[in-house]
Amino acid sequence: MRKAFTYLVIIMLLAFASGFIYKSNTKNQQVLSFKIDTLAENLTVPWQITFLPDRSMLFTERTGKVRHYRNGKLQEKPVLIVNDIKAESKTGLLGMVIHPDFAKNHLIYIAHNYGENNALWLRVVRYEYKNDTLLNPKTLIEKIPAARNHTGCRLVFGPDKKLYITTGDADQPVRAQDLKTFNGKILRLNDDGSIPSDNPFIKSDTARKEIWSYGHRNPQGLAFQPGTNKLYETEHGPTGGDEVNIIEKGANYGWPVIHHQDAKAGMKSPIFEYTPSIGPSEALFYVGKAFPTLQGNLLVGCLRGESILNIPLDKPSEQEVFLKKQFGRIRSVVVGPDGFIYISTSNFDLPESKGERPYDMILRLRPSTDKTVFASSQQITANNKSDLVKNTSQNMFKQLCASCHGDKLQGTEAVRSLIGGKFNYGSDKKSIVKTITDGVVAKGMPAWNGAISKKDIDGLADYILSATH
Numbered sequence: 001m002r003k004a005f006t007y008l009v010i011i012m013l014l015a016f017a018s019g020f021i022y023k024s025n026t027k028n029q030q031v032l033s034f035k036i037d038t039l040a041e042n043l044t045v046p047w048q049i050t051f052l053p054d055r056s057m058l059f060t061e062r063t064g065k066v067r068h069y070r071n072g073k074l075q076e077k078p079v080l081i082v083n084d085i086k087a088e089s090k091t092g093l094l095g096m097v098i099h100p101d102f103a104k105n106h107l108i109y110i111a112h113n114y115g116e117n118n119a120l121w122l123r124v125v126r127y128e129y130k131n132d133t134l135l136n137p138k139t140l141i142e143k144i145p146a147a148r149n150h151t152g153c154r155l156v157f158g159p160d161k162k163l164y165i166t167t168g169d170a171d172q173p174v175r176a177q178d179l180k181t182f183n184g185k186i187l188r189l190n191d192d193g194s195i196p197s198d199n200p201f202i203k204s205d206t207a208r209k210e211i212w213s214y215g216h217r218n219p220q221g222l223a224f225q226p227g228t229n230k231l232y233e234t235e236h237g238p239t240g241g242d243e244v245n246i247i248e249k250g251a252n253y254g255w256p257v258i259h260h261q262d263a264k265a266g267m268k269s270p271i272f273e274y275t276p277s278i279g280p281s282e283a284l285f286y287v288g289k290a291f292p293t294l295q296g297n298l299l300v301g302c303l304r305g306e307s308i309l310n311i312p313l314d315k316p317s318e319q320e321v322f323l324k325k326q327f328g329r330i331r332s333v334v335v336g337p338d339g340f341i342y343i344s345t346s347n348f349d350l351p352e353s354k355g356e357r358p359y360d361m362i363l364r365l366r367p368s369t370d371k372t373v374f375a376s377s378q379q380i381t382a383n384n385k386s387d388l389v390k391n392t393s394q395n396m397f398k399q400l401c402a403s404c405h406g407d408k409l410q411g412t413e414a415v416r417s418l419i420g421g422k423f424n425y426g427s428d429k430k431s432i433v434k435t436i437t438d439g440v441v442a443k444g445m446p447a448w449n450g451a452i453s454k455k456d457i458d459g460l461a462d463y464i465l466s467a468t469h
């Protein structure tokens, strides 16, 4: 009797143990066996990597250079130096894409910031690639409002051969809802810069006809899903609240009226939302032979999260991040013609850059059977059902204001501390309500009128008073 019981216990223990082994041996661990090659280093924010049909690689550096990596070597002479550029904080030469018929027409598109009339803007320029240089620039669109942190800038061509361009809200949240401005939009153009006749606002007299979707804060990832041709987008949220959206023609994605997991009729909520922030940058559907288990997954380069997010869309509860904190902030993620994954780091970004990694790199990830080079992976939870935090003024402040003011109003690089009641624009409630409503736009304080209700502004003013005194 006793013996039988002992056996039973042993069998139970074995079952438990083997369950454990099975669990830690998920499909993902086999995927995450990489060999990592450093292709180029000592770079300054290589923002976009792209491949040419001859299998060589071009990439932008934020300071204004387009660089060429060919035959296993970074070419010393840049393919292009953009002089008319405003490169500070996170702006400069950012997006780049080649024409889907590049082999025939040699066209390349870049997006860069520039200064004019004391303001920061974004323009998209088309070049011809010839004899290792970029020639015949043609500006396709310009005067897109920009700001140090919110300037969008991802360029992709769709299966429809149209050019899609993301723009940031340029620190003017309310304008993301305004169809007369380019702030916080996804734009869609023909390859020559003209406006496609099937754009959603083509017949509107009051909207910019270039607009494809609106209500965005700072979208930096765009990827068409092979097979379905659905357009997936990643977007930086205000404080957490980072998003993955599916973009539909003419749709409103809600910023700043809704954010995080809010929902409202006529506005789209994200399919996945991430709090705390992961800082989603480039998004990409993996297609290639090198990593069979990643096939069809959405990969997202993460800045704040210092990792790559892997989303198996058929099993979104099995999302995970890998390469966490191994190379710092990750900006560009692309698949090479060999099916390997190429990534760039973004460690020169201010103010995040703390000088711990005073360099940027382009890395190549190859599969490896060597168990010792497993890259660590970690489960991550995306919020896609409403387990909303309570809608208190304090939470609202955390979500909308803390990125500039600090969560306890202690200040950040952008704004000085308001603790102790040190206000410039009046410390009585009426003045605070007025500042929040109208903003101090020239100094970087957005006007919130129209984005949040009068009642919410009132609540925010009360919260600010209680937190600073």
Ligand code: HEC
Residues within 6 Å of the ligand: 171, 397, 400, 401, 402, 403, 404, 405, 414, 415, 418, 422, 423, 424, 425, 426, 432, 435, 436, 440, 443, 444, 445, 446, 448, 460, 464
């Ligand atoms: C994009 C950055 C940014 C965001 C987001 C932001 N602010 Fe500000 N805010 C500023 C800046 C910059 C100033 C300082 C302007 C100055 O000193 O001239 C400021 C000033 C203020 C002031 C006036 C302080 C004074 O000295 O009188 C109040 C009140 C305030 N913000 C409230 C808010 C609230 C409430 C929110 C969220 C709903 C918010 N801010 C979101 C940048 C921001």
